[in-house]
Amino acid sequence: MRWLVTGAGGMLGRDLRTALAEAGETEVLAASRADLDVTDPAAVRDAVRGADVVLNAAAWTDVDGAETTEQAATAVNGHAVQTLAGAAGKRLIHFSTDYVFDGSATAPYPEDGVVAPVNAYGRGKALGERAVLAAGGYVVRTAWLYGEHGPNFVRTMLRLAASRDTVEVVDDQQGPPTWSYALARQVVALAGAGAAPGVYHGTAAGSTTWCGLARAVFAEAGLDPGRVRATTSDRFPRPARRPAYSVLGHDRWSGTGVAPLPDWRAMLTEAMPALLR
Numbered sequence: 069m070r071w072l073v074t075g076a077g078g079m080l081g082r083d084l085r086t087a088l089a090e091a092g093e094t095e096v097l098a099a100s101r102a103d104l105d106v107t108d109p110a111a112v113r114d115a116v117r118g119a120d121v122v123l124n125a126a127a128w129t130d131v132d133g134a135e136t137t138e139q140a141a142t143a144v145n146g147h148a149v150q151t152l153a154g155a156a157g158k159r160l161i162h163f164s165t166d167y168v169f170d171g172s173a174t175a176p177y178p179e180d181g182v183v184a185p186v187n188a189y190g191r192g193k194a195l196g197e198r199a200v201l202a203a204g205g206y207v208v209r210t211a212w213l214y215g216e217h218g219p220n221f222v223r224t225m226l227r228l229a230a231s232r233d234t235v236e237v238v239d240d241q242q243g244p245p246t247w248s249y250a251l252a253r254q255v256v257a258l259a260g261a262g263a264a265p266g267v268y269h270g271t272a273a274g275s276t277t278w279c280g281l282a283r284a285v286f287a288e289a290g291l292d293p294g295r296v297r298a299t300t301s302d303r304f305p306r307p308a309r310r311p312a313y314s315v316l317g318h319d320r321w322s323g324t325g326v327a328p329l330p331d332w333r334a335m336l337t338e339a340m341p342a343l344l345r
């Protein structure tokens with residue numbers, strides 16, 4: 069198969085390249101932002117033309133920055149996805165986010181849960197989702213991603229552990245920490261599975277808080293988890309409102325032949341050697 073990966077220089081994009089190589093896929097056009105700006109419609113149509121599968125990992129991921137520059141964020145997360153969807157149709161696998169939900173749920177959001185974003189980033193991603201679904205493509209929602217490449221919460225905790233005695237971390241948001249490499253492997257499998265298009269949730273099973281995740285990271289690194297102190301989000305005001313509950317359900321994987329991702333805690337243990345490298 070011929071693959072196009074957009075946003076191939078990002079955290080997930082780089083793991084998608086690895087997962088494709090490990091799957092023996094050799095016809096991979098991995099386009100970083102410098103190779104393909106997804107907000108350039110002519111370039112997008114041109115790049116998509118020869119591909120059997122398009123994995124769109126390009127995104128504006130500065131959630132707080134999107135609050136003040138919503139137009140620029142939506143150009144990437146919404147309008148560019150409309151172009152990609154129009155050009156690739158059912159060949160497109162697009163990554164979206166738990167931030168399309170408002171976070172008021174108390175049980176995992178199903179794939180057809182009501183989309184009601186509470187911040188500018190979420191509104192742009194919701195626009196992108198609608199275009200992909202209207203064009204018959206695939207939307208893979210993920211959340212709380214960490215990985216070997218690029219800045220993320222787990223790597224930040226490892227860095228802070230080396231420079232501070234204690235770290236204060238919010239304990240009032242619930243989500244599924246998810247290893248980007250595990251997600252990349254799952255999505256490469258999805259592309260080859262002949263599964264029905266629509267929404268899939270590419271997140272770990274189970275959930276914790278950011279504080280719970282930080283303590284697990286300390287424990288995995290052989291450090292005292294008691295050095296992580298719980299606090300609340302109102303102590304750390306940020307421009308973009310965060311959903312309090314970001315846990316997603318995984319029912320749609322059944323019958324696809326592709327396994328849902330394992331529990332977040334076991335996944336972290338598996339990921340840790342790569343993160344500590």
Ligand SMILES: NC(=O)c1ccc[n+]([C@@H]2O[C@H](COP(=O)([O-])OP(=O)(O)OC[C@H]3O[C@@H](n4cnc5c(N)ncnc54)[C@H](OP(=O)(O)O)[C@@H]3O)[C@@H](O)[C@H]2O)c1
Pocket residue numbers: 074075076077078079080081100101104105106107124125126127128129144163164165166210211212213214218
């Ligand atoms: N990280 C998370 O916790 C998380 C959670 C939920 C959903 N997601 C979704 O998962 C996907 C992958 O995210 P990630 O964590 O891998 O983010 P990332 O590391 O920020 O990667 C995004 C990539 O997109 C590139 N990009 C930005 N604007 C572009 C443009 N106009 N044209 C082409 N490329 C462009 C970025 O390049 P520059 O670095 O040069 O700007 C970056 O390499 C995204 O759809 C994101 O919304 C992520």
